[in-house]
Structure formats: structure tokens, C-alpha cells
Amino acid sequence: MKPAPFEYVVVRSINEAIEALGRNGADSRIIAGGQSLMPSMNMRQTRPAYLVDINGITDLDYIHEISSGIAIGALTRHRAVERSEVIRSVCPILQEAVKHIAHFQIRNRGTIGGSLSLNAPGAEYGVIARLLEAEMVISSPDGKRVVPADQFFVGHFKVDLKNNEILTEIRFPSLPQGAGYSFLEVTRRHGHIPIISTAAMITLDGKDQIAEIRVILGNVSEHGVPYRVKAVDRLVGQKFNVDTIEGLAKEISDEVNPNEDADTEAAFVKQFSGMTGRRVSELASAEYRKEVAGTLSTRALKIAFKRTKGGII
Numbered sequence: 001m002k003p004a005p006f007e008y009v010v011v012r013s014i015n016e017a018i019e020a021l022g023r024n025g026a027d028s029r030i031i032a033g034g035q036s037l038m039p040s041m042n043m044r045q046t047r048p049a050y051l052v053d054i055n056g057i058t059d060l061d062y063i064h065e066i067s068s069g070i071a072i073g074a075l076t077r078h079r080a081v082e083r084s085e086v087i088r089s090v091c092p093i094l095q096e097a098v099k100h101i102a103h104f105q106i107r108n109r110g111t112i113g114g115s116l117s118l119n120a121p122g123a124e125y126g127v128i129a130r131l132l133e134a135e136m137v138i139s140s141p142d143g144k145r146v147v148p149a150d151q152f153f154v155g156h157f158k159v160d161l162k163n164n165e166i167l168t169e170i171r172f173p174s175l176p177q178g179a180g181y182s183f184l185e186v187t188r189r190h191g192h193i194p195i196i197s198t199a200a201m202i203t204l205d206g207k208d209q210i211a212e213i214r215v216i217l218g219n220v221s222e223h224g225v226p227y228r229v230k231a232v233d234r235l236v237g238q239k240f241n242v243d244t245i246e247g248l249a250k251e252i253s254d255e256v257n258p259n260e261d262a263d264t265e266a267a268f269v270k271q272f273s274g275m276t277g278r279r280v281s282e283l284a285s286a287e288y289r290k291e292v293a294g295t296l297s298t299r300a301l302k303i304a305f306k307r308t309k310g311g312i313i
């Protein structure tokens, strides 16, 4: 199919983009890599009247090391993140996650800003953004604002962005010294959007006790946001113990509250206004997602622990 008719403008600066978006209100939409927007327009699930192409804003394509970690311009392609030497040394978990995104042709075009702004269920960047407590820099007609990841994702395919705002930069803190980390996901086949994704991070104190432990799960929350697991919090101050971790699987399964696919799909249709009937995430029952959430989290924690300084199971 072909998209419904639309007007198209190429902008060369953030200000031009904000102005173009403001001129056309709710009918306008940014296009970045087009890897999610174009298929949905071609299938007439999305029918923006006005497309603002930000690919000409070359200033938004960068990866910089900063004092707190790494700053990535919103127009940076997945492939650039995957190959960056700086990211490999400062934030390797990001690379571990990004290589799971789609196929290389899609990673060549898709952008980090597009993926985070879309907030598809289970999307890899969202899970890492919550794990590391990344910050989103947003440009609006009133200037810049910075939103932490735990506030940026607000629902299925919904983020804290108004129609005349652009996500311009994402700041990921570097992994703490000696931290162990892991990213795992379950898909039907490589390159598909995950049924469930998970990221774990553990840091130990001088006595090899857990100083910090985090697990984030994608595609298990009824609210459509990357979910931070609570069951692991009480392990702080304890030594890592495989039996304790394995014992947590059931608790994590009980803690999460995934949607059935039909609900996720309904949210997509509501957000993008259009026809029904498209699968937006891989098929899986809520029951299956609960089960996998526990297993995958404990598996990720064991890998993360092995990677801590001196972590040997």
C-alpha cells in the first residue's frame, strides 16, 4: 500500500523544525529514520498531514564522551551506536543491546531518537535508558528541558513529548566502576521486536556485598513502560548467592503484570489512529510473559554478577 497524501518539509535546524511542527499542530509528525513511521504510513495506520524531515539537522548526529558518561545526538543511527569505540569503553551494555535491534539495513537508518520517542513495547534502548537512568534533552519553543528516563516513558507508544517538541540528545551515565551488566531478550527470531527484554546491573562494595542491583524488563508492564523490578532491592547488603537469585524467579513472575497482545495492539491503534489488526509485538500470552520475566531476569543477574570485579560463581 501507499501512504495517504501528506505535505513534506525538510528542515536544517532545530528551530526550523520546532517552527514547522508548531505551524501544523497535531497533524504534523517528525520523520527521522522512517523505519517505524514509514511502514505504519504505508499501511495507513498513521496518516500525518505534514511530515517534518529532520535528517538535514546534521548537528544532531554525534556521540560525545562527557564527564558523566556519554551524550548521543537524537539523529544518531543504531549502527553508529553499535560500532562506536567510545560507547564500547564507557557504556558497553548499550552496544550489547543495540545489536539485537532489527536487521542491519534497519539499523543503518533507524535513529536512537526515533526509537525512544516511539516507545515500542520491549524496545532495547528504552530498557537500557531506564537501567542507567538516562536523561532526555528536549527542545521546545520555550527552550530546553531535561527529563529523566523514569518520567519520559508514560504509556504504550507514549512519551513525555508535546507535538511541537523534539528529542535532541540522550545522556547515558557511564557504568559504575567494576559494575557487572547483562542484556538478554527473547524473540521468535533475531531482528524481531522482543517478546521480553531485560537488562541487569550489579555493583559490589569492598566486602563483595551487593551495593546496587537493578533489573529492568521490557514488555511486561500493563502501563507500557520499561519496568524496574522491585524484588531484587532487598539483596542490597547481601553476598551474591545463586540459590537466592534462582529463588527470586517466581517472585519476579508474580510481580509483573504484562498485557495480552490484544491490549497492546489497541493502544497502538488509539495512539496512531487508523486501522486495526496489526500485530505490534510478537505474539505471547500474558502468562508466558510472566514466566519468562522471572527466568530471564535471574539469568541476566547471574551473567551480570560474573562480570563484576571479582565476581565468580
Ligand SMILES: Cc1cc2nc3c(=O)[nH]c(=O)nc-3n(C[C@H](O)[C@H](O)[C@H](O)COP(=O)(O)OP(=O)(O)OC[C@H]3O[C@@H](n4cnc5c(N)ncnc54)[C@H](O)[C@@H]3O)c2cc1C
Binding pocket: 029, 030, 031, 032, 033, 034, 035, 036, 037, 038, 039, 074, 075, 100, 101, 102, 103, 106, 109, 110, 111, 112, 113, 114, 115, 117, 118, 120, 122, 123, 124, 125, 161, 165, 166, 167, 168, 191, 192, 193, 194
Ligand atoms: C522489520 C523491523 C524490525 C524492527 N525491530 C526492532 C527491534 O527489534 N527493536 C527496536 O527497538 N526497534 C525495531 N524496529 C524499529 C526500528 O528500530 C526504528 O528504527 C525505530 O523504532 C524508530 O526510529 P526511526 O529513526 O526510524 O524513527 P521514525 O520511524 O522516523 O519515527 C518513529 C516515531 O518517532 C518520532 N520521532 C522520530 N525522531 C524524533 C525526535 N528526534 N524527536 C521526537 N520525535 C521523534 C516520529 O515522529 C515517529 O512518531 C524494527 C523495525 C522494522 C521495520
